[in-house]
Amino acid sequence: MHIMEGFLPSPWWQIWFLISAPFVIYGLYQLKILVNERREALPLLAVAGAFVFVLSSLKLPSVTGSCSHPTGTGLGAILFGPFITSVLGLIVLIYQALFLAHGGLTTLGANVFSMGIAGPIVAWAIYRAGTKTGINTFVTVFLAAALADLFTYVVTSVQLALAFPAEAGGFMTSLVAFGTVFAITQVPLAIIEGLVIALVFKYIIAVRPDLLVRLNVLTEHAVERIREAAA
């Protein structure tokens, strides 16, 4: 999903910076509130950030014969919402752009949008909708994280197709070409990411259910039900 350094021409790289900036700025504002008012949740924030670090460093082989990596942003989005997660995504993307030449500084705006904003919004929306309808919590977490991962790569394909429409066929032809490279490779990885994050969610419920209640991620009633089912 990383658009490589210099691979977005003007005006696209500026446009994506402009679109991403408000999300990150609001994320920093929310982060400040979290640090001041919910200090007890900071370890969980560290874990969510660490998760993006670990998962986005693992390049996994997919069935299509190429490798790609999960994003790990679903957990942060479920726990802290998409704005704070965009800050976590930004940190990881800067690390990779500086030390690994993976992604880039000029394409940072576009990459933050796909990985740090678009994916997390999907995860957050699915999780919120799922908890309202009363579907099993772990199924909801799985769907939220897996579809966030997949959507990140769909957005990258759209970003590239917008910047590089095919001479014959234009935007749609390009979208199919990039979508084939990114989105299809990503399907198995998205499934694995969804499962891993569901598993971690289970462990968080096991050790600190009170934090999840305080962050409004789960109701006390839901925690009770899950603990009874596990006992």
Next chain:
Amino acid sequence: MKYGLELVVVAVLIIFAAIFLVQNAAIQANLGEDEEAWGGADGSAAEIIEESGYEPWFDPIWEPPSGEIESLFFSLQAAIGAIIIGYFFGYYRGKKAAE
């Protein structure tokens, strides 16, 4: 089912590993001398773009000079994340056990 979710994860990982092995055998059989399978999707997208004659207008300010050094930084990235996750889960667990 106390470990139901864990079992699902293990089962899916085994299925994916099996698919990978079968697929890899098929790909390796059809591969030319200098070709390499299992490259990165990011690179494939860059190739599509470069085929259209596009030249990247900005180069990375620093590139890992070899594959080994690149993998060093990827491992470091995973290690930083893993130690944070492990530390806090251990901390919470220990605290709970002490109560």
